[in-house]
Amino acid sequence: MNEVSVSARKFHRLFDYLKRLELDVDAIAARARLSRQRILKLDEAETIPGQHYSRLYKEAVVEMQTLKQPLPWAAGVGSEAFELMCHCMIGARTLGDALVLAVRYEKMVYPMIGHRVCLDVEGDTAILGYHIRFTERGAALVPDNWDRADYQDTVAKASGLLIWHALCGWLVGESLAIEQANISAPFLNSAYHESLSANFHSKVLFDAPDTNFSFSAEQLERRIVHTVDSLREFLENAIYQLILIERKPASTSAAIKSLITIDLAVGLPSFSDIAAQLHMSESSLRRRLQGESTSYQQLKDEVRCQVAIDKLLNEDSKVADLSDYLGFTEPSSFVRSFKNWTGETPRTYREKIQALAQDLS
Structure with missing residues (x-):
């Protein structure tokens, strides 16, 4: 993953918020493998790897859930409810299908999660509309002495909608x-407005009748390009992944590669x-791949090599079965390709790796 950074100010604000909730901030930071004291000594403008913030936020949400209150910020990202919803969505074929499942899921749990x-x-x-049933000022997760207590409605709605925009982008592999x-x-301030506009890549209107964003319905037909395995990785660093899809x-x-695997x-x-599933012309897709210094044939070979190695080592698959599964016309073609990929035949490769494992055991 390409690294992105987060300002120390965001860490400082999160520490302050958790302290006002009367939670053990040092323990939360320690579980995220961070030193609160060292971070507090940093100038607010200094930057820290985004993955660190992602770990801290996830541990903070785990602790906030012990207060038994609906989590109003960022659409509940990091919570058990959010993770279960993502598992419901990942089996869908298209973005539209995934969103229909999300609507059904959140309608069912709305009394508990409040959005x-x-x-x-x-x-x-x-x-795509986002609705939140907000708690009163001074409630468990909205401390009365918090500097954003007067803007809780704005922050809750904007952060929730932003997470949904980023999640849709992650599901289809490209920012929506x-x-x-x-x-x-209400409008909060110019800096917050500019930040939202940059992340949404569009204009943002406050004091609107509803909280939502609009997009071409054609994008609902875009294929989901992730699997259960990549979802697990996503949920481990959800905030980081969502920052990444917005910034990069x-x-x-x-x-x-995800579509080929699926x-x-x-x-x-x-x-x-593939071009149709990504809603691109074939010429545009070729130019995009050239810009990434690869080709469709190379990507197919990378996927088939990875799958072949996994099945050889973990499923003890036969060459003939692998050849058929990977789309080769005959086993000899698969063997030649595997040797080009790895420098060895499937049998030799498996025997070498198995011998290594025995030597290490």
């Missing part, structure tokens, strides 16, 4: 192109199939 999404399609436009983001809460262009190569059991998708 939910909805999806409406009006002609060629899709609208939206027309406008609307926040049904997603790798088309990674999205294609469809491998039913056959290798053609280049035109």
Whole structure:
């Protein structure tokens, strides 16, 4: 992953918030493998790796859940409810299907978590709405002496909508192109407005009738490019992953490799199939891959090599079965390709790795 950084100010604000909730901030930081005292000595403008903030936020959410109150910030990211919802969504084929599942899930648990999404399609436009039932000022997770207590509605709604925009982008492997983001809460300040506009990559309107963002309904047909395995990695560093998808262009190569892996059991998708699933023309996709110094053939070979090695070592698969599974016309073609990938035949490779494992045991 390309590293992104977070200002020390965000750490300082989170520490202060947790302290006002009367939680053990030092213990939370220690579980995230961080020193609160060292971070507090940093100038607010200094930057810290985003993965550190992600770990801290996740541990903070775990601790906040012990207060038995709905988590109003950032759509509940890091909570058990958020993780279960993601597991519900990951089995869907398209973004639209995943969002329908999310709507059903959050409608069911809304009495417990206090927020939910909805999806409406009006002609060629899709609208993702975010609703939150907010607690009174001074409640468990909104301390009365917190500097953002007066703007709790704005922060809760904007952060929740931002997480949904980023999550949609992660699911399809590319930041979702939206027309406008609307926040049904007051304007906070210019810096916050500019930050939201940069993350949404669109204009942001405050004091709107509803909290939502609109986008082309065509994007609902985009394929989900992740699997249960990549979801586990995502949930381990959810905040970092969501920051990453907003700040850095997603790798088309990674999205294609995920799509190939997902469809491998039913056959290798053609280049035109991949272009259609990514909602790109074939010429645009070729240019994108050239920009990433790769090709569709190279990506197919990388996936097939990874899958072949995994099945050889962990499932004791036979060469003939692997050849058929990976789309080769005959076993000899698979053996030649495997030797080009690894420098050895499947049998020699497996025997060498097994012998290494025996020597280490």
